[in-house]
Amino acid sequence: METTMRSLLLAVLLTLAALPSQARPFTDMAGRQIDIPAHPHRIFPAVTSVTVTLAALAPDLLVGLAFDLPEGAAGFLPPELARLPVVRVLESLDGERILATAPDLVVGWHGITQARAETVMARIGKPLLLVEGEVLARHPATFRLLGAALGRGERAEALARYLEDSQARLAAALAGLPDEARPRVYYAESPDGLTTQCSASTRLEVIRLAGGRPALECPGGGLSHSQQVDMETLLALDPDVILARDRRTAEQLAARPLWQKLRAVREGRLYASPTLPFNWFDRPPSFMRALGAQWLARLLHPTRFHTPIHVEARRFNELFFGVTPPEDALHRMLAP
Structure with a gap:
């Protein structure tokens, strides 16, 4: 009899655990008042950048990833992330595949992907919380x-404070830097290096924060201002520094005879953005840019900084992802 009662009680508890949490009103960063679970415990990120944010804040609540983890990222991240299913969201937002992860809350981005996410979540009946x-x-x-x-809340405050404090320290280190001392930096975004972003793009934010200037000027503003340039244009720009999106791209570009005519390549100022556990510069544009700005600033203005970047990177990874990265992997990634 006692065993039967225990079994019934367990069944009731399991049933209750499977029911949706009681809803509560909440205002997101788009100013929308929505109903979210009182205690969300299964979260899906509807955009790549949010994947990075939730991997730092609440990896235990994630039920899926919006993109494949970079090669080598496992040593920098909690092990449970590598076991999550991947539902790629860049090309399309597959409501059925998201529904299969059984989320009780979906987090999206207030901006260019908002309308698509709102449509899909309304169709599958999942609350959508928008952030910036x-x-x-x-x-x-x-x-x-x-x-x-x-x-x-407590963990979120610690991460937010680091971002604010690190940017204040960076701004103080670069205070008084005249425009003529800010190197012109070209971003080689594509494998051939000829797709880039021009100065109005927020994707070049790291360059500006690090005390540089985007090499290619353009009017307007916004998240992405992709530009195709030809080699003749790039040779005429002759930027002081070239930043490639990853190490493979940097190595391939440095080996090309036409690129070797560029002063930055000849003088060893073609750099690869670090990519672990996520890209420090772009794709996806995330809070990793705080570390990317500190890395690039040390390359552009080395005499203004005293703490080696690998020390700051280790501290950053321990704080945001709870993992001390392998020292050899960290040094390989940060090697010139």
Whole structure:
């Protein structure tokens, strides 16, 4: 009899655990008042940048990833992330595949992907919480809002404070830097190096924060201002520094005879953006830019900094992802 009662009680508890949490009203960063679970415990990120944010704030609540983890990222991240299913969201937002992860809350981005996410979540009946992240300065508020939504306020505050403090330290180190001392930096975004972003793009935020100037000027503003240039244009620009999106691209470009005519290549100022556990510069544009700006600033203005970047990178990874990265992997990634 006692065994039967225990079995019944267990069945009731399991049934209750499977029921949706009681809803509560919540205002997201798009100003929308929505109903979210009182205690969300299964979260899906509807955009790549949010994957990075949630991997830092609440990896235990994630039920899926919006993109494949970079090669080598496992040593920098909690092991449970590598076991999550991947539902790629860049090309399309597959509502059925998201539904299969059984989320009780979906987190998206207030901006260019918002309308698509709202349509899909309305169709599959899942609450959508929108956050911001186009510029680094909004990420502290994003962490704090998600901390309030997910019951992780204390951790969110610690991460937000680091972002604010690190940017204040960086600005202080570069204070008084005249325009003529800011190197012109070209971003080689594509494998052939001829797709780039021009100066109005927020994707070049790291260059500006690090005390550089985008080499290619353009009017307007916004998240992405992709430009195709030809080799003749690039040779005429002859930037002081070239930044490639990853090490493979940097190595391939440095080996090409036409690229060797560029002063930055000849003088060893073609750099690869670090990519672990996620890209420090772009793709996806995330809070990792705070570390990317510190890395690039040390390359552009080495005499203004005293703490080696690998020391700051280790501290950053321990704080945001709870993992001490392998020292050899860290040094390989940061090697010139």
